Amino acid sequence: VTEIGLQQAASFIQDHDAFTILVHVRPDGDAVGAALSCAHILQYYGKPFRLIHEAPIPGKYQFLPLCDRFEVIEQNMPIADTVIALDCGDDRQLGKGIESISDKTHVLNIDHHRTNPGFGTHNFVDATAAATCQLMYRLAKQLQIPFNKDLATCIYTGLLFDTGGFRYSNTTEEVHKIAAEMIQYGVEPYDISDRILETVTWSQVQLIKCCLDTLKRDATGKLAWIAATHDMMERTQARDEECEGLVNYARNLEGVEVGVFFREVVGGKIKVSLRSKYYIDVSRIAAAFQGGGHARAAGCTIEGTLNDVMTRVLQLVQRQLSAKD
């Protein structure tokens, strides 16, 4: 794995001529923000680029400048000479985008995931960054790109999204400093927050309502859980990604240390999301079921019925909680 620094990442952009920009499947605010930051940088240099993806970019990101340049290519991805892959933890995250990479393709992999294996020919990876957009900020500074509202809006969006609106533990001094500078270039924090973090769909609210009926906590009040069944997903017409955040209705309860969300998925399996607040390492619980993640946010997928899986997982969490008593 060749790790490169900021200066070499900047040289990669200066030394190549035509680019294909790729992001991970089911792109989020940081992926789209980083891709469009990259597009703005290349546009400044007058270098041709293509933004290609296997599916349309979610509607909530369409307001971002240059988002209309994304092309949906479901089949036969064109092979590219030079690729910039953004916010992809590994190359499987590229989805069909991986087909555009041949043995001869120069690939600049810009990412902030700790687990990134360095799948590019050039790897600019910094796991201490809160967002890939934070790396795009540094890159634009290194290249002395003049910032404007468009570029600043893309960078702010990535920072906002990946810090959960400046709430997660990755919210550092540098994050707030960059945010301050982006506002100086004309970013409207209210508008972006509203579009990226506040907006919910009708089906999402209906799903919240159904799931809240299942919300329970144990006798100690330290463990709470919530579930979504096949039936709820069908009745509300909610898409998978609309389940995001439901685990927080359990986790955020006053007094709760561990919140769990269970969801019936295809193939007789249950997807489990685990969140903790202060002292339980939920990645150890997930690992017991061949899952993974971090100490405060982890997940796994377990074969079995909803009731069966709930019993097994909750018992293990309770054992961890009593061990800490």
Place this chain on the structure above:
Amino acid sequence: VTEIGLQQAASFIQDHDAFTILVHVRPDGDAVGAALSCAHILQYYGKPFRLIHEAPIPGKYQFLPLCDRFEVIEQNMPIADTVIALDCGDDRQLGKGIESISDKTHVLNIDHHRTNPGFGTHNFVDATAAATCQLMYRLAKQLQIPFNKDLATCIYTGLLFDTGGFRYSNTTEEVHKIAAEMIQYGVEPYDISDRILETVTWSQVQLIKCCLDTLKRDATGKLAWIAATHDMMERTQARDEECEGLVNYARNLEGVEVGVFFREVVGGKIKVSLRSKYYIDVSRIAAAFQGGGHARAAGCTIEGTLNDVMTRVLQLVQRQLSAKD
């Protein structure tokens, strides 16, 4: 009204010897943060102070350093020589605290509400500040107080609270710059956000569940509303302040321009909260019912049954919406 600047506010603190710190009734994160920032400043100078309030400070703020110094005095507030009133839009907001002010009391009124009439003998009011804690930051800088984690935590809390977690339109460059600096002094953004913004009570979640049953939108999808009845409040044992934020389940819906929350209150009245996103001035709708507020957030209280009031308010909103079509 005597408006004073930063330097004179600093002199007020230097020139007086013993202080009573007051905040508004039903204190929020900015009020408590500002009061405790003030306490830290006075503590640095070794000047005696009392933090007094007519009711206990809400539990979620108890983690703030020096919060244990708050004294609850329900009756016979002691008359003070020198008062610092924080985050009080007017003197009625002081509640019983006003009893500690006599004709001879020196009152430094530090606030950021546009409508502040300047009720102090000294008024350090800046409506361009996002939070009173932003003024406390400037004051501490002016006084050259050495910042530490405790003081920084109080200031960060106020900024976080009054900007809705760096989301509202008052989230300026200066706000993010101060936040960055506070993190430098050891503030843990994750911990504070979790305590101040994320935590919900069991009764609050039960109330959300009940209210979501009432969530409706009109045929255009631009107007949505939600309601809480006496019965729901009783069944869930939710307190009045736990209704905060319910209006957002209507307002945040994709496609919605105006969200309305109706709540049955004592005396056969309905409390109405109105929120808009982009172009409807809801303060005009509230004003039609003798209420008030801002263009994007307003409210009123109307006599009548829930159904009757809902019909009247929703008709007026719909008229405003059709006029803009």
